[in-house]
Amino acid sequence: MEKLYKKLLDNNKKWVKKQLAQDPQYFKNLAKGQTPEYLWIGCSDSRVHANTITGTDPGEMFVHRNIANMVVHTDMNMLSVLSYAVEVLKVKHIIVCGHYGCGGILAAMGNKQVGLIDNWLRHIKDVYRYHHKELDAIADENEKAKRFVEVNVMEQVHDLGKTSIVQNAWKNKQPLHVHGWVYDIHDGIIKDLNVTFTCTKDLHSVYHLD
Numbered sequence: 001m002e003k004l005y006k007k008l009l010d011n012n013k014k015w016v017k018k019q020l021a022q023d024p025q026y027f028k029n030l031a032k033g034q035t036p037e038y039l040w041i042g043c044s045d046s047r048v049h050a051n052t053i054t055g056t057d058p059g060e061m062f063v064h065r066n067i068a069n070m071v072v073h074t075d076m077n078m079l080s081v082l083s084y085a086v087e088v089l090k091v092k093h094i095i096v097c098g099h100y101g102c103g104g105i106l107a108a109m110g111n112k113q114v115g116l117i118d119n120w121l122r123h124i125k126d127v128y129r130y131h132h133k134e135l136d137a138i139a140d141e142n143e144k145a146k147r148f149v150e151v152n153v154m155e156q157v158h159d160l161g162k163t164s165i166v167q168n169a170w171k172n173k174q175p176l177h178v179h180g181w182v183y184d185i186h187d188g189i190i191k192d193l194n195v196t197f198t199c200t201k202d203l204h205s206v207y208h209l210d
């Protein structure tokens with residue numbers, strides 16, 4: 001037990017040493033502040049690490065993660081991260097990245113009651129209902145889950161566009177692109193779903209905010 005967690009602190013010491021060997025100013029420079037150009041909204045899954053899979057370093061990406069990379073409009077945590085990233089850090093790209101084999105998506109496909117988390121999964125189930133015609137028609141459960149992951153990412157891109165935070169940035173001519181990606185845990189490849197939103201016109205007019 002002790003060993004398991006002490007390993008992390010030992011690793012930290014080794015990492016600091018390595019960084020300083022490469023660049024004695026490394027921490028001094030990082031401590032000056034952050035100017036990341038990306039906001040990453042990804043799944044909490046331990047296998048989908050934003051920096052590792054995109055080859056980015058500390059300081060390059062502002063990150064928010066939750067189960068199944070959801071953009072829930074009553075989630076103060078997500079809204080605060082989004083607001084700070086867009087209004088203060090002025091990130092240029094927001095990336096929603098889902099992943100195949102997502103436990104949240106698989107749980108949302110099932111009917112088993114799992115407890116508190118059911119309230120979170122319900123938001124994912126809503127995505128299934130919007131796309132039920134397409135998803136119900138896929139007989140293979142694995143293929144159905146994969147497509148569910150993809151349409152879920154598309155809906156979260158939409159959901160970001162619906163926020164006043166993103167729409168106000170567009171209104172102020174702030175360059176801001178919202179992308180939808182899926183990471184494949186089987187081969188490490190990220191697929192761009194090409195559902196990028198760049199202005200309010202990409203949304204149905206019912207969502208437009210004046």
Ligand code: CO
Nearest residue numbers: 043045102103
């Ligand atoms: Co997941």
